[in-house]
Amino acid sequence: MQAPAHIERIWQFTRDIEQAAAVGEWERAAQLASERSPLLMSLGAQQSAAALATLREIQAIDIRVAEAAQAAQQALGAEYRAAMQATRNASQYQHIAQF
Numbered sequence: 001m002q003a004p005a006h007i008e009r010i011w012q013f014t015r016d017i018e019q020a021a022a023v024g025e026w027e028r029a030a031q032l033a034s035e036r037s038p039l040l041m042s043l044g045a046q047q048s049a050a051a052l053a054t055l056r057e058i059q060a061i062d063i064r065v066a067e068a069a070q071a072a073q074q075a076l077g078a079e080y081r082a083a084m085q086a087t088r089n090a091s092q093y094q095h096i097a098q099f
Helices: 003-022 028-040 050-097
Strands: none
Touching: 003 028, 003 050, 028 050
16 A cells, blocks of 8 residues: 555544543444554554654644543443442442332
8 A cells, every 4th residue: 555545544544532521422433443543553653744743633632532532431430439439328328118
């Protein structure tokens, strides 16, 4: 694959990852990142200025997606803890109401 086409494919994967993350499709984002990874790893050290600029944009998107993933993980963790507390509360009510 020619280098510009290779970079373009990586760019498209990155945009797809960003879109999946934006709508909370984290499983899809992870799948796309897994598919993109070998392409990134196969890049040589020598890249054109345009390719380097694109790679910097990809890196910036990856940082934003990672931050969004961390925020989503924290929010889901908080929801989980709240749901577990509600379950305990309901269980306690059932236990007390039986008397």
